Amino acid sequence: MPRYFFHLYNAIGITRDEEGQELPSVEAARASAVKVIRDILRDEIGSGALGIGGRVVIADEASAIVGTVPFGEAVRIDSTPH
Amino acid sequence: MIKNGAARADGDAAKVNFAGNRLLATFSPAERALLTGAALPVSLRKGEILWQPGEAIPASYFPCAGTQISLAVDLADGARVDVATIGKEGAAGGIVSCGTAHAFGTASVQVGGAAIRVDLAELEAAKARSAHIKSLFCRYSDALLAQVMQSVACNASHALEARLCRWLLSSHDRAAGDDIPVTQGVLAEMLGVQRTTTNMVLKTLSNSGAVELKRGTIRVLSRATLEELACECYRVVEEHFARVLPPLKPQQVVPDDEA
Numbered sequence: 027m028p029r030y031f032f033h034l035y036n037a038i039g040i041t042r043d044e045e046g047q048e049l050p051s052v053e054a055a056r057a058s059a060v061k062v063i064r065d066i067l068r069d070e071i072g073s074g075a076l077g078i079g080g081r082v083v084i085a086d087e088a089s090a091i092v093g094t095v096p097f098g099e100a101v102r103i104d105s106t107p108h
Numbered sequence: 109m110i111k112n113g114a115a116r117a118d119g120d121a122a123k124v125n126f127a128g129n130r131l132l133a134t135f136s137p138a139e140r141a142l143l144t145g146a147a148l149p150v151s152l153r154k155g156e157i158l159w160q161p162g163e164a165i166p167a168s169y170f171p172c173a174g175t176q177i178s179l180a181v182d183l184a185d186g187a188r189v190d191v192a193t194i195g196k197e198g199a200a201g202g203i204v205s206c207g208t209a210h211a212f213g214t215a216s217v218q219v220g221g222a223a224i225r226v227d228l229a230e231l232e233a234a235k236a237r238s239a240h241i242k243s244l245f246c247r248y249s250d251a252l253l254a255q256v257m258q259s260v261a262c263n264a265s266h267a268l269e270a271r272l273c274r275w276l277l278s279s280h281d282r283a284a285g286d287d288i289p290v291t292q293g294v295l296a297e298m299l300g301v302q303r304t305t306t307n308m309v310l311k312t313l314s315n316s317g318a319v320e321l322k323r324g325t326i327r328v329l330s331r332a333t334l335e336e337l338a339c340e341c342y343r344v345v346e347e348h349f350a351r352v353l354p355p356l357k358p359q360q361v362v363p364d365d366e367a
Contacts, residue, residue: 032304065305
């Protein structure tokens with residue numbers, strides 16, 4: 027299985043992934059990035075401040091970027107007034 | 109995943125270092141004699157699965173030196189969440205069930221090293237013959253339940269940074285030195301979050317000088333900083349252990365040189 031690295035860009039700077047993770051495909055890696063973002067947002071919402079401007083950059087073993095997931099893509103925000 | 113419930117015997121029963129574990133260290137010579145033949149020094153390998161849900165547990169494991177066993181619950185979506193980490197202060201396996209039930213969770217070796225394996229039936233027999241041993245395990249069951257109760261509350265309510273600091277403090281207590289040998293992947297699994305999420309929090313801790321990150325190891329540089337950032341869960345569990353378990357002079361628990 028290929029190994030993917032998830033580099034995180036958000037308000038605290040760049041958190042580089044040195045360990046990586048074996049996953050079957052780029053699609054699985056994107057799904058994993060979505061989980062990362064939801065983890066972070068879930069934690070942040072508890073403190074009352076949400077930073078939605080970050081992104082997770084997915085790289086392969088050759089350090090080539092195979093995908094980018096903006097935080098905003100990991101959640102659907104419905105702001106319709108009720 | 110390594111699977112070897114029986115672990116590897118390191119030597120004969122005569123070499124059992126009772127003083128290497130906080131519970132066994134309180135045994136008198138006569139109580140130690142009750143476990144002759146039943147207690148064996150073993151070497152647990154990192155990642156080894158001691159038992160999985162549904163399996164009959166054959167023995168209790170008493171970690172020595174920096175050895176740590178993680179008790180975890182596996183969820184249907186593949187997530188594994190750590191509910192208790194057990195080191196030289198305690199024991200894992202048949203403690204609360206008094207030797208009769210099947211395993212509910214998964215026990216795996218988080219930090220490899222020396223431990224004492226005690227046959228469960230023999231441990232029950234020793235409890236029947238010694239009031240101290242019986243009372244000790246009742247009290248330890250209470251302490252372990254307190255640890256799990258606090259863990260449930262903590263996981264449900266506290267922010268990841270506080271939970272991570274709590275885990276680092278309790279693991280540091282059980283470690284042989286300042287280095288906690290844990291990969292970020294295992295740490296994430298134990299906290300029930302994604303690896304990258306854990307990396308992010310570790311990075312902020314590293315930036316603030318609380319820890320130093322090396323591949324496969326987290327070195328604790330400032331306990332004071334971790335204590336400041338941790339939730340109260342670390343402290344209250346420690347206090348409960350101190351109240352419930354018999355007093356022990358620090359020198360009574362000695363590292364096993366053969367570990």
